[in-house]
Amino acid sequence: MTLSTDLRSAITHVMDHHGGPRAAMLESLRMIQQAHGWVCDAHLEEAADILGVSNAEMEDIATFYSLIFRQPVGERLILMCDGASCYLNGGEDVRDAVMARLGIGFGQTTPDGKYTLINICCVGGCDHAPAAVIGRDRKLVGPLTADLIDEILGEAAK
Amino acid sequence: MTEHKPLTGRARPDRRPHSLDEWRKLGGYAAVERGLKTLSPEQVLDMVDDANLNGRGGAGFPAAKKWRFMPKSGQSPGDGPSYFIVNGDEMEPGAFKDRVLLEAVPHQLVEGAILSAYATHSSEIIVLIRDAYRDAIANVTRAIAEAEAAGYLGRNVRGSGFDVKMWVHPSAGRYIVGEETALIEALEGKRAVPRKRPPFPAQSGLWGRPTTVNNVETVSCVSHIVANGAQWFRALSCTEEGGTKVFGVSGRVNRPGIFEAPMGTPAGELIEQAGGVSGTGVLRCFQPGGGASGFLGPDALDVPLDFGHVAKAGSMFGTGTMIVLDQSACPLAVIARHMAFYARESCGWCTPCRDGLPWVAQIMFRLERGEGRMEDLDVLRETVAIAGPRGRTFCDLMGGAMAPLGTGLARFGDLFEAHVREGCCPIARQYGRTAA
Amino acid sequence: MTRIRIEVDGKTLEVAPGQDLLSACTHEGVQIPHFCWHDALGSVGACRLCAVRLHDGPEDTEGRIEMACMTPVTEGQRVSIADPEAAEMRAHVIEWLMRNHPHDCAVCEEGGACHLQDMTVASGHHKRRYDGPKRTYRNQDLGPLLTHEMNRCIACYRCTRFYRGYAGGRDLDVMGAHDRVYFGRYQDGPLDSPFAGNLAEVCPTGVFNDKGWSRDYARKWDMAATPSICTQCSVGCNIFAAERGGRLRRLQNRYNGAVNGDFLCDRGRFGGLHLPEDSRLRAPHIAGREVTEHDALEAARSALSAGAVAIASPRATLETVFALRHLVGEARLFAAVPQLEAGSVARMAGLLAQHGAQPLHALEHCDAALVLGEDLTGTAPRAALALRQTARNAAHALAGEKGVPCWLDNAARVAGEGRRSPIALVTALPDALDDIATWPLRRTPDEIAGFGHAIAAALRGEDAAPEAQAVAAALAQAKAPALIAGFGAARPEILDAIDAIACALAGRARLFLFPPEVNSMGLALSGVTGLEGAVETLESGTARTVIIAEADLVERADPALVERLLRAAETVIVLDSHNTRLSARATILLPVADWVEAAGTVVNHEGRAQRRFAAYAGAPQPAWRVIAALAQPTPGWQNLDDVLAAMAQALPQLAPAREAAPDAAMRLPLGAVARAGWRQAGRTAHDQTGGVIRHAPQTDGDSALTFSMEGGRGGDVPPALRTDYAVAGLHSASAAPFVTVANGGTLKAGDPGINVLAGFAGPNAAPAFALTGEGLIPLALHDPFVGDEAGRRAEFLEQRCVEAQIVLHPDDARHLHLNENMALTLDGQAVDIGLRIDPAIPPGHVGLPTGRVAPRNLGRHVQIGRQE
Numbered sequence A: 001m002t003l004s005t006d007l008r009s010a011i012t013h014v015m016d017h018h019g020g021p022r023a024a025m026l027e028s029l030r031m032i033q034q035a036h037g038w039v040c041d042a043h044l045e046e047a048a049d050i051l052g053v054s055n056a057e058m059e060d061i062a063t064f065y066s067l068i069f070r071q072p073v074g075e076r077l078i079l080m081c082d083g084a085s086c087y088l089n090g091g092e093d094v095r096d097a098v099m100a101r102l103g104i105g106f107g108q109t110t111p112d113g114k115y116t117l118i119n120i121c122c123v124g125g126c127d128h129a130p131a132a133v134i135g136r137d138r139k140l141v142g143p144l145t146a147d148l149i150d151e152i153l154g155e156a157a158k
Numbered sequence B: 001m002t003e004h005k006p007l008t009g010r011a012r013p014d015r016r017p018h019s020l021d022e023w024r025k026l027g028g029y030a031a032v033e034r035g036l037k038t039l040s041p042e043q044v045l046d047m048v049d050d051a052n053l054n055g056r057g058g059a060g061f062p063a064a065k066k067w068r069f070m071p072k073s074g075q076s077p078g079d080g081p082s083y084f085i086v087n088g089d090e091m092e093p094g095a096f097k098d099r100v101l102l103e104a105v106p107h108q109l110v111e112g113a114i115l116s117a118y119a120t121h122s123s124e125i126i127v128l129i130r131d132a133y134r135d136a137i138a139n140v141t142r143a144i145a146e147a148e149a150a151g152y153l154g155r156n157v158r159g160s161g162f163d164v165k166m167w168v169h170p171s172a173g174r175y176i177v178g179e180e181t182a183l184i185e186a187l188e189g190k191r192a193v194p195r196k197r198p199p200f201p202a203q204s205g206l207w208g209r210p211t212t213v214n215n216v217e218t219v220s221c222v223s224h225i226v227a228n229g230a231q232w233f234r235a236l237s238c239t240e241e242g243g244t245k246v247f248g249v250s251g252r253v254n255r256p257g258i259f260e261a262p263m264g265t266p267a268g269e270l271i272e273q274a275g276g277v278s279g280t281g282v283l284r285c286f287q288p289g290g291g292a293s294g295f296l297g298p299d300a301l302d303v304p305l306d307f308g309h310v311a312k313a314g315s316m317f318g319t320g321t322m323i324v325l326d327q328s329a330c331p332l333a334v335i336a337r338h339m340a341f342y343a344r345e346s347c348g349w350c351t352p353c354r355d356g357l358p359w360v361a362q363i364m365f366r367l368e369r370g371e372g373r374m375e376d377l378d379v380l381r382e383t384v385a386i387a388g389p390r391g392r393t394f395c396d397l398m399g400g401a402m403a404p405l406g407t408g409l410a411r412f413g414d415l416f417e418a419h420v421r422e423g424c425c426p427i428a429r430q431y432g433r434t435a436a
Numbered sequence C: 001m002t003r004i005r006i007e008v009d010g011k012t013l014e015v016a017p018g019q020d021l022l023s024a025c026t027h028e029g030v031q032i033p034h035f036c037w038h039d040a041l042g043s044v045g046a047c048r049l050c051a052v053r054l055h056d057g058p059e060d061t062e063g064r065i066e067m068a069c070m071t072p073v074t075e076g077q078r079v080s081i082a083d084p085e086a087a088e089m090r091a092h093v094i095e096w097l098m099r100n101h102p103h104d105c106a107v108c109e110e111g112g113a114c115h116l117q118d119m120t121v122a123s124g125h126h127k128r129r130y131d132g133p134k135r136t137y138r139n140q141d142l143g144p145l146l147t148h149e150m151n152r153c154i155a156c157y158r159c160t161r162f163y164r165g166y167a168g169g170r171d172l173d174v175m176g177a178h179d180r181v182y183f184g185r186y187q188d189g190p191l192d193s194p195f196a197g198n199l200a201e202v203c204p205t206g207v208f209n210d211k212g213w214s215r216d217y218a219r220k221w222d223m224a225a226t227p228s229i230c231t232q233c234s235v236g237c238n239i240f241a242a243e244r245g246g247r248l249r250r251l252q253n254r255y256n257g258a259v260n261g262d263f264l265c266d267r268g269r270f271g272g273l274h275l276p277e278d279s280r281l282r283a284p285h286i287a288g289r290e291v292t293e294h295d296a297l298e299a300a301r302s303a304l305s306a307g308a309v310a311i312a313s314p315r316a317t318l319e320t321v322f323a324l325r326h327l328v329g330e331a332r333l334f335a336a337v338p339q340l341e342a343g344s345v346a347r348m349a350g351l352l353a354q355h356g357a358q359p360l361h362a363l364e365h366c367d368a369a370l371v372l373g374e375d376l377t378g379t380a381p382r383a384a385l386a387l388r389q390t391a392r393n394a395a396h397a398l399a400g401e402k403g404v405p406c407w408l409d410n411a412a413r414v415a416g417e418g419r420r421s422p423i424a425l426v427t428a429l430p431d432a433l434d435d436i437a438t439w440p441l442r443r444t445p446d447e448i449a450g451f452g453h454a455i456a457a458a459l460r461g462e463d464a465a466p467e468a469q470a471v472a473a474a475l476a477q478a479k480a481p482a483l484i485a486g487f488g489a490a491r492p493e494i495l496d497a498i499d500a501i502a503c504a505l506a507g508r509a510r511l512f513l514f515p516p517e518v519n520s521m522g523l524a525l526s527g528v529t530g531l532e533g534a535v536e537t538l539e540s541g542t543a544r545t546v547i548i549a550e551a552d553l554v555e556r557a558d559p560a561l562v563e564r565l566l567r568a569a570e571t572v573i574v575l576d577s578h579n580t581r582l583s584a585r586a587t588i589l590l591p592v593a594d595w596v597e598a599a600g601t602v603v604n605h606e607g608r609a610q611r612r613f614a615a616y617a618g619a620p621q622p623a624w625r626v627i628a629a630l631a632q633p634t635p636g637w638q639n640l641d642d643v644l645a646a647m648a649q650a651l652p653q654l655a656p657a658r659e660a661a662p663d664a665a666m667r668l669p670l671g672a673v674a675r676a677g678w679r680q681a682g683r684t685a686h687d688q689t690g691g692v693i694r695h696a697p698q699t700d701g702d703s704a705l706t707f708s709m710e711g712g713r714g715g716d717v718p719p720a721l722r723t724d725y726a727v728a729g730l731h732s733a734s735a736a737p738f739v740t741v742a743n744g745g746t747l748k749a750g751d752p753g754i755n756v757l758a759g760f761a762g763p764n765a766a767p768a769f770a771l772t773g774e775g776l777i778p779l780a781l782h783d784p785f786v787g788d789e790a791g792r793r794a795e796f797l798e799q800r801c802v803e804a805q806i807v808l809h810p811d812d813a814r815h816l817h818l819n820e821n822m823a824l825t826l827d828g829q830a831v832d833i834g835l836r837i838d839p840a841i842p843p844g845h846v847g848l849p850t851g852r853v854a855p856r857n858l859g860r861h862v863q864i865g866r867q868e
């Protein structure tokens, strides 16, 4: 057992109050991720066990939704918008700058485990294009420039 | 100001939401109080009908017409409640309007949802909000808690005899969750794969129960209609379709943003409000309603932006959030990004979308790099012709994706061929690949 | 039934309303390309291949492109499959799918019998335009039965829809999204479901296939297919036995609408394959020494002349049973099982004759069910799969009220709000079907009949316990309540309880009673009584020889009784295809054909006589022929039909069994029915493996089939002799629905088999039963993967068999001072299987794996102890 007692009871609560085990699967995965940053095999299996669903059923959901992470992610997530409005405002230059600075591509984590860079569809920040959402609280940042990137990454490095 | 911008007029510039008390001081919840006590569900429905409120989530389907499919309490086979679902999954490229309404004026949404649930005989309201909108999730959750504490939600709302529960369900990411039947699947804890219609959700929706799904903006209009009357709402618009619209303008404009304006405001005016075209300053084309709407040219700047007029002009009003391209922007590059997006966001259920889109995206990037061949254009045209029309795929994601590609091919056929002939992007060669 | 008229490419079809267009056309023999639609799984509209142009009526001149599988048929509809735009849509769907599909037909097992190949040809796609990289996946090890080659997947979702939606499995699912959807398990490992093998047929391409076949591979067109009947339980599923070079390569489902429809269980699909040759009995033996056939027969004849009793097996055919009867006379023929079992099966036959026998298919249409004491998944797996469909009827009914037809599969599941038809499962142990049960009720074997009588009492309006009342109310409300029982709990009185309930339901009950083995019912109908009679006859000295055909008695009767029999007999003659524990005790051992090598007739649980045929030539003689050769004078039977004719005379009751299939003399205009598939490329050496010499086609005297590709084939072939589905352009299992009248309906020319129960008067009560002796109460443990004595040795299936263990309740284990690491004794005899302690076993009982250390029908207490 590796999930905290709180998390285990939260999962049970969702199951009892939001439509049973099936509907609680996704919510459980989200809660695990909230607590641990990602969903490891042991946690997925334990949650499946609490809900009485199969591991395969859990994995079905976990791998369908793009913001459930089945691999470890860095301390800080950078979800860069790759939508058209951001593209039209130089989003790809910013993207290249970020990649160059961090030395990683989309879907990768820096070797020091600090950053994970992910591309995501339009983040609803077209009025701040190019935009990204950053961190576990998904803070919207933009319009991004190379300078701003330095600032943001510098701040996080502290 | 507030009358002309009923939806966003009361929002604070920093989007800090109102507390319940602040909201009530601004006139909030009066419509709920009055509506539930003095109007029958049918009367609320009739008002929304008279107001000509068309759905703001993309398809523009009249809200009242959809609501009429909902059975009266206790009149549907099976057992369990009916559901009213607010769709806050906003993820369409170029769309960022629901974000404002969710973050800045959540009580307006709660009010609208209560009245909508009342009119549709629903006793449970679920607001689905995309994961990236954490502030929205927090603000709406808080507004619900406040409303519940004040007796606007729960059993016997303000002594009206109406019972209704409301909660927020954060999505775990995927554009397709915004499709109403896929959304229902997601709420049931399944893969967000759309359902076949019929049966329509009103017949068999969440857990098989009668269900209505409406967009955040649509729902946000409802309390205003009940408060001020259908006539008033209709008069807000410059066309047949009622109300104001929360427009968005982004892409190559100087001051991209959200602008609430009468339904039917022409694109030209909105681009003006957004500070005019940036880059070369000369418009090449625009998508009037988000990534899934077809391209229109400078000749369409005067078209009143509403569902009917934009459709007649050969595009789709969609989300009402336009993407603007100036002369230095290559539509092929924009289409390529759109295609990559739609391919990635396909749920994987039906073949044309799952396997057709990735091919199209591959070809678009190849064309952009100047490595395309004339035969590639055949594949693009055939895909549009074969997979574009309604009914070819399970849901409208594919049809939506084909709109920019199809109109792009029709409008910029020469440009596609020039990419092949010249082995590079002629626009990039002329202007350089620069940002606005 | 009212029919409606639709027009398809100018041709008028009369079809039944209430179905989808694709189904309607399919059953009229009109092909519309498709992938995701499946006869038994319904429509989901995923592949988009079934595009047609649809005009709603005469006024609708333009029409529109629609998916046939998602369109309800309506009167006056006009449909064009040939429409250019529809055809273009279909061609593009294929092109899209083939983008990632490997071009590996040459090395793919499915090649030649692949629905994707057929559809690709049908759509005219023959040139690849896509020049990008293909997607690749890592395959999983799905255990001993199935291969997994995900790169061939075309994402039709049939596998998960069957595995999860139809068969209730939970360890196979779809993962990922967009163009990376993956169908597999969470991790490598064997698929749990005992119906997983159907994936090999459900999958329209080569993702899942039979691993054994893959190792001992032959192309479909190089194999001969023979209609056969599975021997692994009393359901009697119809199968094709595919052979090449005298080796059985693969068993596949053979559609019989009344029995198995589209699906088999894994025990049936894999249990008859890859039996180890070293367990095979090939030569006659006397006293353990190999002898010539002549010497063996001579010795047997002389022993028989000293006075003999014969013992017939519930897995032997009617013909073999009758041959034994002819050999020793009616009074000296006994069953290989004790009277407890023989009498119970006779009681079942009587009850079915009295209350009406139902084909398995009818179970799927019942709206409530009571299972009394039977672990259906263990004893008759295919019936458990049918009961899973019964459970869905309430949901279908609710969906129907909402206007959602049940063929619209996903939609109907949702609209049904998860409702389930009421099902009561009264069993001793947690049951594999508990997930569909409204009332999963646990009762000890001795309590089960009592509970059944309480239900009957409640139905008659008498007082009863609340649970019995609840079940009774559900049965009373149902239009077609199913009553299911068998001999799995070895309690004959359960059958009397079933009778009481059926009587209380006044004609509405549908009885489904499952005897233990493939021809248990045939044995009962032949009037054969229990093994005790043989022992008494021998012990009385009126007979000195016993002849036992095709039964390991040690599996089927109390070892003490078997010992008495073997001790009382001077000579023990054993006929079998394989070495068994019994054959080791034989004085004279005679090899015979195994189940797939000989023609014969067996009677399934509902009294349906069905015929199977020899899958290849050159095998040992069928048992009945060897027995006939022992008779003096020999009866002069030339072929199977002669035996059947003689049987019809001696046992007029069984005369209809002759009609189970056409006799050997039947000829079509092109001659006897070809077993080997037609090859347009020319003659194949289907019976050659490696060599080039072509033998003259071998003849088969016992059937109207020929071991050759020349002969009759196609639609003219009577259903019982069908060697393929013979639909032009379709080569895979997906062709099956074209030869049926409706989804899940009967074959166009009628479902094979004939009921032989009519007029059978069974005993008025089940055999009286009371456990004798002292000790623990035996509880037979059944397992879906554990077959009969031969099936258990099947190389691939064997790896799925659960480890045989004796199971005790913790209290009893403590009381007996036993733990899981100890070597055990059973009734004082050392056994070589271990102990499992499990609180699910009722105290005072001991779980004994069927056939492994004790028979399924022990009528006494047993002692478990520790080896010193």
Ligand SMILES: Cc1cc2nc3c(=O)[nH]c(=O)nc-3n(C[C@H](O)[C@H](O)[C@H](O)COP(=O)(O)O)c2cc1C
Pocket: B054, B055, B056, B057, B058, B059, B060, B061, B063, B087, B088, B089, B090, B091, B092, B175, B176, B177, B178, B179, B180, B181, B213, B214, B215, B216, B218, B219, B395, B396, B397
């Ligand atoms: C692929 C796809 C994505 C969609 N995404 C959204 C969305 O994010 N938000 C939304 O309100 N509607 C979305 N829709 C439209 C919904 O299906 C539905 O029509 C809408 O929520 C109904 O609300 P309305 O009638 O108020 O517009 C989407 C439709 C499709 C086909």
Ligand code: SF4
Pocket: C230, C231, C232, C233, C234, C235, C236, C237, C260, C264, C265, C266, C267, C268, C269, C380, C381, C382, C383
């Ligand atoms: S074992 Fe029984 S259920 Fe399975 S295929 Fe054979 S006869 Fe059918």
Ligand code: FES
Pocket: C022, C033, C034, C035, C036, C037, C044, C045, C046, C047, C048, C049, C050, C067, C068, C069, C070
């Ligand atoms: S068979 Fe109709 S869509 Fe697949």
